[in-house]
Amino acid sequence: MHWFTCCGEYFLYDVESGSLHSVDKIIYDILEGKTEGYTAEDLSDAKAEMDELKKLGLIDAPAPKVDNLILGDEVKSICLHLSHDCNLRCKYCFAGQGAYHGERMNMPIEVAKAAVDFLIEKSGNRHTLEIDFFGGEPLMNMQVMKDTVNYIEEQCKIHNKKFKLTTTTNGILLSKEISDYLNEKMDNVVMSVDGRKSVHDNARPTPNGKGSFDLIIDKFKYFRSIRGNKDYFIRGTFTHDNLDFSKDVLYINELGFDQISMEPVVLPESNPMAITEKDLPGLLAEYETLVSEYISRRKDKSSWFSFFHFLVELENGPCYKKRLVGCGAGGEYLAVTPDGNIYPCHQFAGEKDYLIGNVFDKKLNEDIRNIFKNSNLMTKSACKNCWARYHCSGGCNANAIHYNGDINKPYNLACALVKKRLECALYVYAKEFGEIY
């Protein structure tokens, strides 16, 4: 069980049953072991209600038995690095300003087609497959994207597969023509904006050191104007330089966007933009500031927006297997670089120790894949008793490896932020779909 407060209200979340309860202060204080000041009758009544919930299996519920966590060899999802080049020089870029610490190059169409063939061949009985056109900046290789999409559409019919396509772009090359094309072909389009102009310009300069906000924002507004109800995200990154990131999220909303994600930067502590343990108390409070305004804006259709990390699916969420396995990197999810090399995910691109194979020879290094396939919630000791485990599935494996040198040791800082975001998400859920004390 996990009990918490958010915006002055009290909640009890049962980890195994997934039940969420709004509770009064007496219940919360009993759970905290604070019974002073209450009458014996009050305490007895409150405890009786908790006993009743326990009998109903809604608190202190036991974990289910999971018999079969053997993962298949199928691949269902590829992050396709159309370009290892970029027309921005973002200061926090994990990909070496687009080149992934290697040669700047675009993916040839032959490699892209071989990656599609590889995915179809390795997908087994999986019907729905995914490709994320990624970079660097994928729009720097637009013709290959179009040719690849044409090829996918042909192959879908031949092999009876469905593809869900995503593009992640910085917007510099997003002309109206390309916007119209992406709107038609992509199931999701992720557009990078960090928030206020000063914040965005500081973090995301052009190669000649100028800010990029004015170069992209009207293009993204046009895309939003034609997108209708189809999926897209304005996706930002916050750093030590904008710990007041709620202002950036709200500013993006004020620009007319209603599907927003804002991720904490992941950088070594030595980097001045890195988020550190010292920043945590302020960041946790910042999420609470954001959630309060979020609830308020969602009441009005003109300012309604969804914030990726305040969404939680409590009734129709993923099955246990998915919750135990997580992102599937190295297993069902792989990244393919412009030379056709295959890595566990985009965050390992160019790391020789994690080279799994190449789309042309199709022979995969199963030893490396098994590092990932053998890691799950049950192999991570820090997760075993964590109340949030079924929602983050043990966190990002790349972060665990890069920061702790061990896939089974999650990145602590991310854990603290995940837990706060989830509390906020549960609070939003309760406010919008339930009754609250």
Next chain:
Amino acid sequence: MKHIKTVVSPKLNVVNSGSGCGECRSSCQSACKTSCTVGNQVCEQKIAIHNKQRKK
């Protein structure tokens, strides 16, 4: 109940064993790319009420 109001009681430990069909989205293909956000995904096999949250 006087002290507790249940918001949602999905009993996931009883009903959510699931087949692991793999038809759902890879979590990293959405908006994150740096966090593993699984808990806001919807199971492809269930009728999604999630649009209540995600769309106007």
